[in-house]
Each structure stands twice: as structure tokens, then as C-alpha cells.
Amino acid sequence: MNADSLIILIYILVLASYLGFELINKVPPTLHTPLMSGSNAISGITIVGALIACNELGYGTLSKWLGMLALILATINVVGGYAVTDRMLKMFKKK
Amino acid sequence: MSTLIQVAYLISSILFILGIKKLGKTKSAREGNLYSAVGMLIAIAATLYTVNILSFVEIFICILIGGAIGLYVSQKVEMTKIPEMVALFNGFGGLASFSVALSDYFLKTQEISTYPDSVNSVSIIVSVLIGGVTFTGSMIAFMKLDGKISGSPITFKGQHPINLILLIAFIIAGVLTFMNPGDPIFMIALIVISLLLGILTVIPIGGADMPVVISLLNSYSGMAACATGFILNNNVLIVAGSLVGASGIILTQIMCKAMNRSLTNVLLGGFGQTVSGPAADGPQIVVKEIGVEETAMLFDSASSVIVVPGYGMAVAQAQHVIRELMEQCEKRNIDFKFAIHPVAGRMPGHMNVLLAEANISYDKLIEMEAINDEFPNTDLVFVVGANDVVNPAARTNPQSPIYGMPILNADKAKTVIVSKRSMGKGYAGIENELFGYPNCLMLFGDAKQTITKVVSEMKEM
Numbered sequence: 001m002n003a004d005s006l007i008i009l010i011y012i013l014v015l016a017s018y019l020g021f022e023l024i025n026k027v028p029p030t031l032h033t034p035l036m037s038g039s040n041a042i043s044g045i046t047i048v049g050a051l052i053a054c055n056e057l058g059y060g061t062l063s064k065w066l067g068m069l070a071l072i073l074a075t076i077n078v079v080g081g082y083a084v085t086d087r088m089l090k091m092f093k094k095k
Numbered sequence: 096m097s098t099l100i101q102v103a104y105l106i107s108s109i110l111f112i113l114g115i116k117k118l119g120k121t122k123s124a125r126e127g128n129l130y131s132a133v134g135m136l137i138a139i140a141a142t143l144y145t146v147n148i149l150s151f152v153e154i155f156i157c158i159l160i161g162g163a164i165g166l167y168v169s170q171k172v173e174m175t176k177i178p179e180m181v182a183l184f185n186g187f188g189g190l191a192s193f194s195v196a197l198s199d200y201f202l203k204t205q206e207i208s209t210y211p212d213s214v215n216s217v218s219i220i221v222s223v224l225i226g227g228v229t230f231t232g233s234m235i236a237f238m239k240l241d242g243k244i245s246g247s248p249i250t251f252k253g254q255h256p257i258n259l260i261l262l263i264a265f266i267i268a269g270v271l272t273f274m275n276p277g278d279p280i281f282m283i284a285l286i287v288i289s290l291l292l293g294i295l296t297v298i299p300i301g302g303a304d305m306p307v308v309i310s311l312l313n314s315y316s317g318m319a320a321c322a323t324g325f326i327l328n329n330n331v332l333i334v335a336g337s338l339v340g341a342s343g344i345i346l347t348q349i350m351c352k353a354m355n356r357s358l359t360n361v362l363l364g365g366f367g368q369t370v371s372g373p374a375a376d377g378p379q380i381v382v383k384e385i386g387v388e389e390t391a392m393l394f395d396s397a398s399s400v401i402v403v404p405g406y407g408m409a410v411a412q413a414q415h416v417i418r419e420l421m422e423q424c425e426k427r428n429i430d431f432k433f434a435i436h437p438v439a440g441r442m443p444g445h446m447n448v449l450l451a452e453a454n455i456s457y458d459k460l461i462e463m464e465a466i467n468d469e470f471p472n473t474d475l476v477f478v479v480g481a482n483d484v485v486n487p488a489a490r491t492n493p494q495s496p497i498y499g500m501p502i503l504n505a506d507k508a509k510t511v512i513v514s515k516r517s518m519g520k521g522y523a524g525i526e527n528e529l530f531g532y533p534n535c536l537m538l539f540g541d542a543k544q545t546i547t548k549v550v551s552e553m554k555e556m
Contacts, residue, residue, distance in 0.1 A: 001212055001214040005328060009324070013337055017338075018341075020337055020339075020342060023119065025345060028121070029435065029444055029447070030447040030460060032349075032442075032447075036343075036443065038128055039115075039317065040181060040188065040339075041135070042111055043188040044188060044191070045138065045331060048327075049192070049326070049329065050195055051143060051154065052146055053194075054150065055146050062198075063198040063200075063202040066195070067198045068157050069190075069191075070191040071191075073187040073191040074187075075158050076161045076164050076165040076187055078161075080166065080169045083170065084168070084169035086125060087169060088174070088177075089124045089128060091451040091454075092447075092457050093456060094456050
């Protein structure tokens, strides 16, 4: 990777973190648990990396198996995280 | 990478951001979660479309297995067990990033023998560290929450020096890996050290501090994804990872502030151990007991009631019967509210979810700052399974380990009834002065059983 693309990635990191701080500061305490399980699901974005890692032919390589492990775990996070957050948010009602 | 996939990643990043924004309001929260899920779907679809799928079968099987487990857990988990589930999922996220980093490392060094460049090496090393610590740390947090290992702090002599030595060893092994990327020996050392560090940093932390630890590990799992983004030169991983990282850090800060502790103080651990000595020497607290019938009568004659729920309510599964109590009170036009302390329960916002599950409207749940002035004008405060968050020692006793922690001023109400299993101490292991106050009455017994009896008494009145 050259220096230019690294700088761009750092730009993205800094701006996205700042945006994250601004957005999440406003979340009321009532929603902290769903926020956490929802962000659990978002951290499952590693699934993109896992898909790339497990896309190799043959079963002889360690990196393939690690990729498959990562894919299973990241999918648990994504599916489980979104589903449980939705289940929780369904319960929040105002009468 | 083609433009198409970049555009797709951009769209999913925007959806993640919008999703989190909408998650900040109760009305739009469900929609926000859906936005973010669609963003994830787009990212997955775009990735699958662009990489020439060489191993469709494996990918399909892995997604099927992971999806089935995720769906099963998410539907079966009880709301009281959400902290355990979040801890477990944090760990899975950490392990996934850890595995992706290692997979990339072994692919480059073992199979195609093109050494990773310097940015790549550093990213892999950082990813292994954060991912490894997140994984084992979360597993320990999960086992503590689930009672598989003791929730009390586990400390031993030389704990902090050992952690420091491990960290230095990690840096040395990291530099060696950086200089000899082809030699897996150093990478294996990095793996072992990072896994050990995760265990050693979480075991000294006590059960009462779990909300802080879970929030912090949540943040780590995001940072791990972020580091993986640097390995793969992938923008969407960095955006999503930093959003999660930021979210976890903010929740960690909120939890620390609510306990009047610094993050360092929490992480060094051992809280609640050293305090049992002097506290036990203090004057014995004399409490007054109250029975079920009198409790029902007090509720009947009150005109305003505030319930202070704590983790004990979750353990006793008393939230549903408290809703019945609320219905009885509302029938009598009694003002009925809940006061929620930020660290009540085992994770941020845990009480709100439990009460929402019991079908209690969220506008009845009032935050600490908003409700604290109302206690002096309240007839009856009902404390269910909470302890340290209503201990007036936090205001009055500079010797108390919780001195300075913001608490709910329950003691200022006309009458306080405390539903408690026995005279045991709170998680911080200290006596609660409130129980000896003249306006405080103890209702001993299992919260669910006693409150059920109170409700049936009230029905007959």
C-alpha cells in the first residue's frame, strides 16, 4: 500500500470516528442496550474480510480455514445482532 | 477494485450512519436497525459479486451455519441474559477479525510468498492484538456474567507487572514480526500473548463493573474490524468499525461517570475487595421489617410511587409482576414511575429492556437526573433488587468506597420499602445505610413471590 492510500484510509478513520461520537452522544439511555447489540451486528462487517479470506481453492491451506472460521463467526454476529436488536426494539412501546 | 463495488460500499456506509442516527430515537429505532441491516446486505452482496467466487459451496455452508446459530440465539435468548449474549458476540467479532488478519498473514507469507508491505504488517499486528484481547476478554466477561466463573475480582500478586511485561513482549515480538514477516514463530508469539492479555486484563474486574467492561469490549470489537479494514484496504470496514468503536467508548465513559470511577481505576480491578474490613466494623444497622399486607396498604394509601429496579429484579424475574402492581396503582389513580440509574443491571440500558419486555411504557422510565428532585415529594419508593445505587453513603460518608458516586435519592421519600432476598450486601460489598433509616422498611423474600402477594392483597381491597 502506498502512502497516499494510507492517508485516505486515515482520513476515513478520523472522520467516521468523529461522526460516531457525535451521533451516539445523542442516544438516550433507554436505547443503550439495543444500541450495543446493534453495533455488535455492525462490527460483523468483518464478514466482508472473511468472504475474501475464505475465497480460495482447496482445503490445504491454513488461511482458508481461518477464513471459513471468520465467516461463520461474523455471520453469527450479523444475523444474531440484527435479529435480537429488532426483537428488543419491538418491545419498546409507549401507551 | 472496481468502481461498482466502491459505490456499493459507499451506499452501505451511508446506511450504517443513517441507521445509527435513527437508532437514537425510540420511534425510529427499529427503522434504523433495518437501514443498517440493509447496508450490511449490500456490502455482502457487493463483495460476493466482485470477488470471482471460487468456493461457492464453502461460503454458502459457512453463512448457513453462522446464520442458523445467530438466528437461533437471537430468538431464544432471555432478556435477562442479553448482557451475556452481547459479551459472547463481542468475542465472536474479535475472533473473526483476528482470524481474517491471520488468514491474510498466512496467505501472503506461506502460500504466495509475497511479504506483506509495512502498512500491511503493522495492520496485521494491531488486528491480532485487538482481536485476540477482545476474544479472550469477552469470553471471561461472558463466563463471569453467566456465573461459570466467580464474578468477584480475581487478583494475585504481581498481576500488573505481568500485564506490563506481556505488553512489552508483544511490542518486541511485533517489531520482530515486522522485520521478519516470513518467520511464523514471532507471529505465533503475538497470538499467544494477545490471547493471554485478554484473559489477564478481565479477570481482576468485579461483577459490578461489568457494564464498563462490556462497553469497552464492544468498542474493541469495532476497532478490530477497523484494523482489518487497514489490512484489506477496505473503506466500509473502517467506517463501520470506527462507528462501533466510538459507540463503545462513549458508553464506557457514561458508565464510568455513573460510578464516579476512572477507566483506569476500573481496569486495574479488585474493586470491592479491600473494603469489607472497615465497613464491617461500623455500627450494626438495625432494620425494620414489613409484611405483605402492610405493604399493600401503604401502596393503597400512597398518591405517588417511584420504583427503583436493580439487577435483583432481573434475577427474580419480577418485572412482569411489577407491571401488575403498576396496573393496580393506576386503577387507584396513583402516580407510578420508575427511576433508572445508569448502571442498574449488568449492561447499559438493561433495565429499560427488561421493563419494556414486561410491557411497561417507556415514558414511565425516568433517568436519574430527571427524577432525583422528585423523591422528596414522593409518598412511597419501592426498591426492588437494587442496592448500591440508593446507598446514601455515596453522598454522606467520605470513607465509603462508593463516596461521590451519583445515586438515586430514594432515602428522601416519605417512606421507602426495600424488597430484598436477605440482608446480604450489594455488589460493591458494603453496608447500605439506607436500610437503617427511620423511613425505610424491609420486605424480605423473593421479589417475585412477595410482590405477587402484594398484588393479590391489593386486588381484594
